[in-house]
Amino acid sequence: MKHKILIGSIISTLLAFILYTSNMRRVENAQLKIVGPTTSKVKKSKKKVKEPKIKKVKEPRVNSIEYSNHVKAKSGSNKQLVKMIKKVMGLDDSYQVAVQDLNNSSHYAVVSNTAKAHDAKDVMKLFLLIALYEQEQKGKIGSKTAIKIKKADKAKGDGMFQVNMAYGVAYLREAMLKNNKTASNALIRKIGIKNIESVAKIMGADQTTIAKRFTGDAYGKTTANDLAKTMIGLYQGRVLNRQYASKVLSALAKSKERIKMVKGINGGVYATGDDDFATAIVQGKGNYCIAVWSSNNKNFNKLAKNVNTWFDKKHK
Template sequence: MKHKVLIGAIITTLVAFLLYTTNLKRVDNAKLKVVGPTTSNVNKKKKAKEPKVKTLKEPKVNSIEYTNHVKAKSGSNKKLVKIIKKTMGIDDSYQVAVQDLTNSSRYAVVANTQKAHDAKKAMKLFLLIALYEQEQNGKINSRTAIKIKKSDKAKGDKMFQVNMAYGIAYLREGMLKGNKTASNALLRKVGVNNVDSVAKRMGATQTSIAKNFNGDSYGKTTANDLTKTMVGLYQGRVLNRQHASRVLSTIASSRPLPSMVNGISGGVYAIGDDDFATAIVQGNGHAYSVSVWGGNNKNFNKLGKQVNNWFSKRK
C-alpha cells in the first residue's frame, strides 16, 4: 500500500514539473506588446483652417487720376500749357483743349483726367451736327414736322403736347433753350446711332450720346473731343461749308453763353454750361477753338480770357 502511494506521488510530481517547464518556455517565447493610451474622440478637436488671405493687385500708377497729376499732350505749345496750368491750378479735376485754327501745329491739351465725363448742353452740339447732316443729305428740310410721342414727353413740360406735330426749327429752338421734350423728339428722329456716328467721324472717339435727354446726363465726352468737333466744323468735315455755318450760327444765337467766353469780343460761337463748354473764337487776326471740362467752373472765365489774350498777341 505504501508503495502505491509513493508511486502516485512521484507521478504527480513529474506531471507538475512537465507543466511548469512547458509554461516557462511559452513565457520565454511570448512577444511583449505595448499598448499605448487610447485617445478620446470627445476631446479631440480638428485643427481649424486658417483663412486664405487674398492678394490684392496694386493698381498701375498711371491708371490713378489725381488733381495734381496734370499732363500735357506731346507737342503741346509750352507757353499755352503754362498759362492753362497756372489758371486751372491743381485743386480740381479738369480738361482743357486748345487748337489754333490757322496753324495745326499750335495746340495744347492739358488735363489731370483722361476719361469721358457726363455732359448736358455740350452734347447738343453733336445732335445739331447730325440734324444738319440729315438736311444736307435731303432726309429732312425746313418744312419737316415731327409728331411728339408719349416717350418724348418730359415730366412737367407744358411747351409741347403729345400727338401734336412741330416744325424742325421750332423743336431745335426749344432744344437749345433746354426743353427735354424737343431734344428727345429730335434725337428720336435722327437716331442715337447716327449721332454717335457723326461724333466718331468728327474725331470725337470718346463721345457717346444718351438714349434720351431725361436724365442728369445727355451723354459723355471730353474737352479734347469737343475741340476736335469744332475744328471739324471749321474745316468742313462731315458737313459742307454751308451747313457747318448753320450749326455755328445756331449755337452763336443760343443763350446764355457759357462763362468761359463771357467778356470776349469778336466772333464767338459757343455752347455749354457750368460743367462743359466749347467755342470757336475769331477776331483781330486770329481764330482758335477752346474747350474745357472741370469739377469746378470757378476758373472757366479766367481761362477763356487768358487764352484769348495769348492768341491776340500772336499777330
C-alpha cells in the same frame, strides 16, 4: 521567567499595533493640499507713455483713380500755353483743356489730369445739332418735315409740347437749342442714336456717347478734346459743307450769351456749354478753338480770357 518575557513581548506587540493603527487613521483622514505656483503680477506704471503723433499726409483730391496733381500735356503742346493753363486751373480740381490755333496746326495745347469721358448735359446738343443738319444735307429731313411727339419724348413738367401733336423741325430745333428736353428727345428719336454717334466719330469725337433720352443730370459723356475736335471739324467743313456748317455756327453765336466762359471775349464767338463743359470758336486777331471740362467751373472765364490775350499778342 519565561512567562514574564512572553507576556512582556505580547504587550509590546500590542502597543506597537495600536500605535500603527492610530498613525494609519491619521494619514487617511489627512487632506492633501496642492500648492500651485504664485501668479506673478506685473506692476503697472501709473505714468502713461505719450504715443508719438502720426503726421497725416494730405492727399490731393481725386477723380476716380486719377490724381488732380498728375497734370499731363500732349506731346507737341505749346509750352507757353501749357504753363498758362496749369497756372489758371491749379491743382485742386480735375480738368481737361484743349486749345487749337485754327490757322496753324502746330500751335495747340492739350492739358489734363483726367483722360476719361465725363457726364455732360446741355453741351451734348452740339452733336445733336450737327447730326440734324447732316440729315438735312442728305435730304432725309426737310423744312416741311413734322415730328409727332410721343409719350416717351415728353419731359416731366414740360407744358410747351403736347403728346400726339406734330411739330415742324425748325420749331423743335429752336426749342432744343433753348434746352427743351422734349424737343431734344423727339429729334434724337427721329435721327437715331447710331446716326448721331456716327457723325460724332467722323468729327473725331471717339470718346463721346449720346443718351437715348435727355433726362436727369447727364445726356451723355464726352471730353474737352472731343468737343475741340468737333468744333474744329465744323470750321474745316468736315461732315457738313460750308452752308450747313454756317447754320450750326450761327445757332451757337445766338446762344453764346448764356455761356459764362466767353463773357468779355471780343470778336466772333460761337459757343455752347453747361455747368461742367464749355467750348467755343473765337475769331479775332487770331482764330482759335477752346474747350474745357472741370469738376469746378470757377476758372472757365479766366482761362478763356488768358487764352484770348495769348492769341492777341501772338498775332500783333
